[in-house]
Amino acid sequence: MAPSSRSKFETTQAAMSIDVEDWFQVENLKGVIERDTWDEQELRVERNTDRMLELMDQHGVKCTCFILGWVAEKCPELIKRISDAGHEIASHGYGHDLIYNLSHDEFREDMKRGIGIVEDLTGAKIRGYRAPSFSITDWAIDILQELGLTYDSSAFPTVAHDRYGKLAGMDSGKPIVEIRDGFHEVCVSVLKVGKKGVPWAGGGYFRLFPYWMFKRGVKRILNSGMPYVFYIHPWEVDPGQPRVDGLKRSHKFRHYNNLDVCDQRFDNLLSSFTWRPVGEFLDDYLASNS
Ligand SMILES: [Zn+2]
Known part of the structure; x- marks a missing residue:
């Protein structure tokens, strides 16, 4: 029998992105x-994403890839x-x-271009x-809906961060909110620690805390009956990426901290939970909560 720390947490409530x-x-x-x-x-996204595809294939995981149009243009085969x-x-x-640095028209054009290339x-x-x-910002949601999209997954409810956007109408108790008719916000996960919400969805936070602690937090979220949404970037499994000088200390830490252990942690995380793509997870959530 596999040791309990390696056994899989059975859930239909976890989404990988x-x-x-x-x-x-x-x-x-x-x-x-x-x-x-x-x-x-130096373009490294192709080999890094291929590495993640390989890991997901080994674990039978399907995820959602939020693709940057610029990357799709450079790496169509990927x-x-x-x-x-x-x-x-x-x-x-x-x-x-960043959306709030763009005008409405600039954002609309950026989105049309990004969606068009990938589609x-x-x-x-x-x-x-x-x-x-x-x-994410409120006016951007209207443009996403105008362009035919039906969900966004960018909001961290109850978290203050220097860059994260804010959406009106978010009920912090609900992980998925219909913010316009037929358009849903699938929140990125937050762990409640005392009265505060700590982003617990991946990125720098996945590399910052010890793995056992991060995994325990994910289990706590799922055990509370809440769904869980995780995100990661291809460059996070690439400790060999070029290092640049002149960064602010906080930015350097956020980008480079623990890159060398991330591949192993991602591998562990894939084997520890049952993951699904965000869209599929949203559809099932709506079906079971209607
Ligand atoms: Zn990004």
Whole structure:
């Protein structure tokens, strides 16, 4: 019998997602890597995403990939591989600008471009979106709906963060909220610690805490009857990525902390829970709560 720490937590309530972008497109590096130098940077997203696809294949996991249009343009074959492997294809926009730094028209154009490139590659309609650095805002929801999308997964209820956006009408007790008729917000997970909410959904937080503690938090969320939404980026399983100088200390820490253990942790996490794509998880949640 497998030791209990390795046994799988059976649930239909956990969703897995990957924000498919490269190491140099991250907000923490924006101060030192100019947007117009992206073409000159070493492209590592393809091999890193392939590594994650390999791990998910080993564990029989299907996830949602929120794909940056810029990456789809550079690596069309990668997008086809993700789609052919049966993962849900969703959008992360085109240029990874924080939404609240864009005008409404700029955001609409960014989204049209990002969605168009990816849909042309896969032939399938995109329904889901995740905002760069979770910078979701109310007016952006109207544009997402106008473009035919039906869900967003960018909001952390009850968490204050220097970059995260905020949405009106979010009930902190509900993990999935119909914020417009027919359009849902699938919240990214937060762990309640005392009166505070700590983001417990992945990214830097997945690398910050010891793995056993992170996993215990995920179990606590699921045991409370709440669903769980996890996210990760391809560059997080790549300790060999180029290091850049001149970063603020906090940004350097957020980006580089524990990159060398993340591949192993992701492997463990995939084997510890039963994961599903966000769209499928949303449909089942709505069916069982209607
Ligand atoms: Zn991103």
